[in-house]
Amino acid sequence: MRFALERPGLFRVMFGERGQRGDPGRRDATRSIHAYLDAGVHRAFGIDEPAATTTGLWALVHGLACLYLDDKFEPASPDGISERVRTTLAATLALRTP
Template sequence: MDSNPTRPGYHHGDLRATLVLAALELLEAGEPFSLRGLARRAGVSTAAPYRHFADREELESALAVHGLRELRSELTAGRPTPTSAAEVGELAVGYVRFALRRPALFRLMFGQACDDQDDERVRASRALHDHLEAVMAEVYPASDPAVLATAGWSLAHGLAFLHLDGKLSHADPAASDERVRSTFAAVFPPVVQPAIEDS
C-alpha cells in the first residue's frame, strides 16, 4: 500500500474517480475508510469529497456500481456471445473467479438494496442481467430467456458465495472451475437439435 497520501496524476477533474479507486484499494486491503480519510489520501481538503458523495453510503454505492460494471466487462470483453451450454458454463466460471479474486468488492456489490428504478446500481445490475438474457436467448431460443437468465445468475451467484463462505473449497482453482462447469452442465444441458427426417 502506498503510504503517500497524494495520489500521482490527480487533478480536480477526476476527483470522483480518484476517491472511488482509493476506497476500492482500502476495501480490498481490509482497511477502514471514510470520506475524510479518503480526502487525506487524495491530498485534497476534507470538504472536497462531499461535492461528489453525500456520505459513506453513497460512496459504497459508487463502489458497487464500479464492481458491477467491471464484472460485466470481464464477462463480455473480447468474447463473442456464447452459443452453447458449455459456453454458458464458462460464463459462470468467470463469475465465480471474479468473486474469489475480489471478495470484499463482490460482497459489497450485492450487500446493499437498490433504492429505485433510477438508481445507478439498478441500471448496472440490469445491464448484467440483460447480457445474461441475451445469452440465454441465443443458446435456448425455445425457452423464456428472462427466466433462464435469472436461474443461471442465481446458480452462479450461489456457487460464488458457497466458495467464498468456505462451504465449498477453492484451495484448488482448477477444481473450483470444474465444479462450476459440472454444476452448470447438470442444470443447463446441451440443446439437442431435432433430427431432420428424410423425405
C-alpha cells in the same frame, strides 16, 4: 465466479448491500445486466425467452461464489472450482423443461 473469488471484497460490496428499489440508476444497471445475460443465454442455448434461465443461472453462480467465499466448500484450485461450476451448470440445465 472468478471475479468473486479474485475480488471478494468488491464482490461483497456489490452484492452484500441492499440497494434502493426506487433508485433509477439501480434499475437501469439491473436492466442492463439482465439484457446482457439474456443475450448470452440466448446465444449459448438458443432459448427464445431466456429470462427464467438467465435468472436461474445467475442465482446458481452467485450462490456458488458465496458458498466458496464463506468456506462452505473445501478449498479448491481455480481449475477445480471451474469444473464444479461447469458440472453444476450442466446438471441444472439438464433438468430444464421446454
